Amino acid sequence: MEEQRTPVAPTGGGPPWRRYGPPGWDRWSEEEHGTRWPWRSTLLLTAFVLLGSTFAARAQHGDRLGLDVFARVLLVTGSGLLLWRQRYPVAVAFGTATVALVYVAAGYPYGPVFLPVAVGCFSAVVAGHRRAAWTAIGLLWAGHLLVSHWLYRWLPPTGDRPPSWMQEVGVATWVVAVVALSELVRVRREQWSRERAERAQAARRRADEERLRIARELHDVLAHSISVINVQAGVGLALLDSDPEQARTALTTIKAASKEALGEVRHVLDTLRAPGEAPRTPAPGLDRLPELVEQAARAGLTVEVRGEAPASAPGTDLAAFRIVQEALTNVVRHSGSRRARVRLDHARGVLRLLIDDDGPATGVDAGGSGNGLAGMRERAAALGGTIEAGPRDDGGFRVLAVLPWKAKEDR
Template sequence: MDEQRVRRGGPPWWRQGPPWWNGRDGGPADVTHRWPWRSTLLITVFVLVGSAFASRGQPGRVPLDPYARALLLAGGAMLLWRHRYPVAVAFGTALAAVVYLGAGYPYGPVFVTVAFGCFSAVVAGRRWAAWTALGVLWAAHLLVGHWLYRWLPPAHDNAAPWGGEVAVTTGFVAIAAISELARTRREQWARERAERAQAVRRRADEERLRMARELHDVLAHSISVINVQAGVGLALLDSDPEQARTALTTIKAASKEALGEVRQVLDTLRTPGDAPRAPAPGLDRLPELAQQAASAGLTVALDGTPPRLPPGTDLAAFRIVQEALTNVVRHSGSRHARVHVDHDPRELRLRIDDDGPATGADAGGSGNGLAGMRERAAALGGTIEAGPRPDGGFRVLAVLPLKVTPKEDDR
């Protein structure tokens, strides 16, 4: 589900940010392909129409003329570049507003273009440009309203009321606060998207590792049996054809089973989420595993009754025993092995012993058997101890945590 969400663009926008912040509507992530012309056109029309209505209630100001409309149009048109050149747009819209106010034109939504320009600069990480542009505009507004008004149009103008300055200052502070909030939220969304993508990649890596470990265990055991039986068949091909035929029959059965398990793993890889066609092996198949080992010349004595286990723990336990017996076939001169299963409500203990000695022979193994067993045990919070016994044999001891209720244990 998470991988499908990533392929479709992630979770809903209220968890990852509006589309226009993620580059799907001209936002910063896609500025090289799209222009925010719709929002720019809407803002420009709003400023032009709003200024026209505002001028009707300010008869003392200079009426709107083509120069005033050109300034308003220029300030709005600059917003078309706000994602590509946020610094230039922040200063450009502020300069257009300063010239507009200095020319004595009516107050109105002229600050809207400055707000969007500075907002885009802050969101793009150019905070210094946004604060400087707002500071320049605020200082120019104070100078024009309380000092330069004597020499600037309209004629016979009075100083601006200080109450209006408080409102303008509050508006500038609100622009700054909203811009900072948007920047912080955008960075948070970006981190969340990166964390989700990393989590999906990590799960994919873990799944690939799990399947690689599964394939290794399946192939290592089956190929070891095939290797031993192939050697027997070659040795007896001339002197005992019937025994050679038995070895070939064992090779055929082992290869068929290996192909079936490999196909099951690959089917899971091709169709993730689908239920497997065959149940995963567990400790209930230990007698079958002992028969396979017997076909390779290894007699396995089973001791203990396996408890009812969760599928993941059951599979890991089976693979650990399988790999341990495979290592006996490969690397031990002993033709006898013992598998002891013990458990209590808290943990499952598996002990695999052989009498040795080590032969140093290698049936084509990769050397990853013990590492794979430890990884399986560690994934469940368990441990693996493997090493020579004092009497010269070799022992593998696996301890896997589990939660088995008495009722489950009695079944």
């Protein structure tokens, strides 16, 4: 198994959204999911707004009203609303805009009073409430125009004059910049979410494929060996009294088959325990075809092999071996014939495997999971090959596998 860092096996605990995204994303996400209150940033922003408004009041002395208790309450209220910006982004966006409009309409000095509005609307856009954020900013902009160019005659300070339209253009530019930045962050955030979902899906897919591969390997190993053991156990029981020597031979075959099965199962499990290390023993291939023939002979099946076993790439070699193994296992378990044929042919980049017997089918339930043919098809499909399996017209059964073949030395 190839060792990969995937989202399904992170180190450490914590919520799953903390495992992805750029640095600092985890804090933002924790606030968003309600596990934290953004009190630090809110406190710093409140202090900045109060300090900045104090300096603005000094610079605008005589033009705007000075900061009194009501003004400071408005400043603290507008900034303090940001404490709920992750939980109630829409309410915070409208709340900060309303407080800022009341502050301006009351004649207090311009300054960082609009900063909480920017942060509140920014949070609303990022949270997906775009229309609410735009509406809040639009209402603030319209209310500012109404106060500055019409209601100023009846509002403090006395003798106030409307601002120039160049100043209004500056305010409009500020509004556009806030909206643009918010949309940029929103788009980037959605992209991060898609990437996280794709990584998680890819990790699940790799895990499913690996589970399927292991299940296929264990099925092929155990089905073949257990079939041989089952047949020999039946022979041993039948001949235990009449022919003890033949029964002893059957028991010896059972011992050899079980030992080989344990070795192959251990090989599969070793790849699970040490995914980053090379396996202790090489994966089986067509070079072990004589061993399959010998095992089948112990189970009473004579196998005729035609053609040479090519030195192919490891993936193809293992798949070809398992297909032949499963096909012979099915003959032992389900066929009344005691003879089978295996034909190998490789040419023009294709390896053809033909395994058949003369039948007929015994019709006896030999146990098993019934996934043998499905496993063979999955192995072939994983390499881009095909499997055809079915009864012959004369009563036997045939398995034809066509696999893309690549020479071992070309890898």
